[in-house]
Amino acid sequence: MNIDSRFVKVRLTVFVMLPLLLLSGCKGEEDDTIEFRQSRRWVEKTIALVAPTSADAATKTRFERTAAWFLDNLHQSQLHDTLCIDLKLEWHDELTEDLAQLGEELATREDVLAVVGPFGNDAVAQLAPACQKTHKPVIAPTATSEDVIRRFAVGTAGVANKEPFLWALTETDITFCEVLMSMYAAYIRSIGEDPRNSTPAAMFSPNDSYGRTFYDWGPYQAEEMGIPFSHNELYTDDADLHSRLKAYYDELSQLPVFGSFSIGTFCIIESLQQLLDIARLRMEWWDMDPDVPRDESSRELDRQMLEFWGRTYFAFSNLRQEDLDALGPEKVDVLYYYQGFSPYADPTTGFELSYEVKFGDKPTFAECKLYDALMLAAFAASYVEHNPSAAELNTRFNDAIIKITTPQERQLSGAAWNTTSMELYLNAMERGQLMDFKGASGDIRFDSETFTSSIHTTYVHWQIKNGRLTHQNYLSSDGSRRIAPALAAWNWLVQNPEEDFASEADNKDVTFTYPALTAQYAVLVQGSNGWNNYRHQADVLNVYQMLKKNGFDDDHIILVIDKALASDSKNPEPGIIRAEDGGQDLKAGSSLDYDNADLSPADISNILLGVKTDKTPVVLPKDAGQNVLLFWSGHGHNRVANGADELAWRNEEAGQGMTADLLGQTISQMQQQGIYRKMLVLTEPCFSETVITPLVGIPGVLAMSSAGRYEQSFADNWNSTLGVWRCDRFSRNLVVHLTAFPTTTYRDLYLYCAQRTLGSHVHIVNSANFGNLYTSGPQEFFQKQ
């Protein structure tokens, strides 16, 4: 609705008005009509604000007062302009509403300019797919799950989306992991120790989309920082967290370093109750009763000792003073000195201080980001109004966000969140000028390739003292070791792949002698099953098609996949498997040797060993002159996370897969029985360094895994229609590089995969028993000779 039509009509006599009109430059005549009109045009824009307002009264109050403060500042800041945005908020509760349905509704409503929220990761995952279809802008203030955000990213990193619509204002928790790990590594170094010799670190994360990023990336970041890792655990609920931590503390007490200051424990928590439970557990572990007030004389020392022993770095956002107050003084005393970290506002914007002066309390992380989300929406709305175009409104709004968050030559020299600085910014925009600006929480910048993800976040180091929430320090990461500081955190580049390769392949000058090549075989295995594992089948079939293109016939490829997957009812293209949207049908022309539903890992072992049984009629021949490629895609387990180091088998329990021992024994027997000349083992699953490690020492075998022993292996190419990832990064990189460079060396293949398999460290083992990786290449396994 345009408000500029509210004219006030007044008819006045020229006797009164004429002299005045002449003075002001207008020539008045008798019967002229004088109309009073407003000097500025207010354009009403509606933003759907999806927030967890029903969480509790304090949350609702905080959201409402922050939004009201912003709206007031926005209104006041435009009183010098002629075209002004009258922002209206339509509140929705992300905790009680059906978000998928809400997403469908908002995505098609023309009166809703954009959606701000939801704030939770799972909530974003539910609402965003519908908005993706219409490119309805969604500004997600606090979603930090790498998996959720990357699904909706645009650009080159294995993501198929072409047009941005989701704007995440906080970096993913990959960066949070980096901050936690780098701080710990710096601390270890500062006390004169080498992180590599310190007590292995442990991380406990909730088993949800929030915790998953820490679980997935913690070990990766630890490896980047040179920190050894021993525990990477997902907990299901408070009781599970309690028991896991207790077991961990019991283990710690057995270590010679018990009591050392160099213990790094990282605990990702979501409630103050969890923090309290952990603090109480630690007291109980020391045979102290947390319900008995401590002796006054030793109280201070006790408090410090209890917090310092086996210090835990908590990742906990949105801690509030009112929650501490609600605990009461005795419980809060148990938490004395406890400290942790949270994404927050850059202190140089002054937002935190102004908020405290205005409301007498610190803003939460969510409020800082809510303010920025509303500001970004308002600025983009203003840009759209000032720059008319025939393009579709959603596209114009998304383009406006890109435009106003792209670095400009002119700077506002500070934050633009308060009335007067917002006035300067909007006034310049009205005059056709764009300036760099900071929001309440700092720089608002997005990845220059994938757009969706923020590339700057400030983290606050908080501590509880005297029952008060205090802010000790502020930290941030600007992508020091990512491909570029303008890219999303999941584009983190492995720091020194060449050095890693050199340390793993140190036989540059050794020569090996092999019998003449007589044949080439490939065994391609999908270890998983079910629709959600679409990507694993695509990985296997991708390699299969490459081999076929390179001259292999089906008699030399043993293909093992989940037969039912391609015809799953969720597949809109029954029988078709693609590794990327619009890509080749990888299933076409394939010749299936085995449905993995009919086999077990022991049968795979028989296939490799050339043992024909009723279940394994097609096996490798026994030929000491043949090269054998084993490629495996699926899930992985490791001893710490699941109880066994193995390539998982379908839905079998841990321990029922292709264990590291079984694979090692099988290939060792193959060597002893003369079943191969040279063998290349490539493993895609998580943690799969664990299963290739036992191959070290077996002559003629080279093995490469996508991930380290505590690391996840990451998927690529999310497809919202299918609801699955289409492929995995390592496999995709493998095929891309081998297709483009058929005569590549092992070294170059490793470097390509290591630098592009983002999120895990590619490992290569046993070169000392295989050959010179600088001069020989995998052509002997992938190209028909």
Add this chain to the structure above:
Amino acid sequence: MKKYFVWLAAALLAAACTKDGDTIYLPDPNEEKASTAPLVTVVYDANALGDHSYNDLIYEGVERVAQELGLRTIQQSPSTYEEGLQYLELMFSQMEAAQDSVRRLFVVTSPGYDEFIRKNNHRLESNPNADLLYLETRTPLEGKGSTLFLSYYGAMYEGGRILSALEEAHGLLIGANHQTPAVTDAMQGFTDGYEAGLKLLTEHQISLCHLSSTYLDETGAEGFSVSDTVAMRLLRQWLKDTDLLIPVCGGASKTFLRLIGSSFWGGNIIGIDVFHDSYYSPYSIVKHIDRAVAQSIRQWINDGAMPKHQLLGIKEGYTEVILNPICDLHIWIPEGYTGTTAPRLTLEMKQEMHEEAVRKEEEYEH
């Protein structure tokens, strides 16, 4: 009605009208007006905000007085010195060019921009509604603008006196650099107070005391920030020989205070600028710069102008030493002491030291 026409005439003269055919368009007199409340603009050093200390205090002081008096504020913390200079130039240009009657006060928080300020303050003379408040300088401005210097000498003197009275304390004064007057004055005050206190001790007691000093930036004018890694390395080195740190180094002080308070370093630290509530901080030497700035802004609003130059300090209550109630400060056993427990610093003793510090600051500053 008469009042209405008077107002209308004024509006017509002030605002352009347009005519289209038989219709004359005039601005709606009832339309909401942009605020003309006085505007206070503050420019900080690069990345200064977030120090939980001097700069944050100014920010809070300005925001509180703005809330109290209904002022508008812009507080900018540039990310580089150059950005700060650009912003200063922009603000000075706007103040020069402003044609309205809005009152504008420009606050510069540190001598980092001294050269620019002293070269450009005359530009504000063309705007009777613009004024300037320049903090942390002893040298008044020639031409337009007021200056305010908060002397830290007296409070630091009192802090040094207290240290000398403590039994076997080994202190280390850590200055940011040799070149910043606020730092050197403060260090001089602490040293003078400490040495004055030594004169009251026996030779044996003096032999057990020690106060040394060091600078974070030995040759330059920096040293106001330090990374955690460097700070931890320095702490390990310093705490071999000392047990009490006195960090006079701006934001770097905060880093040392935070680190000492969060680990078992085996040392203590004196709070600087703001009260430091830590078991390891026996007392703090506090600057109430927030109150001083707020008071100046009140003068600007209520009296129409600020004093040309203000020197404030311990006498006026803008600096003070605050003892930490959770720490016991054991002093040297006085001759003839008959008590059964180690004697402690009493409030009476502190009051005497305070009065001495007030006298010394007056002598020093005049």
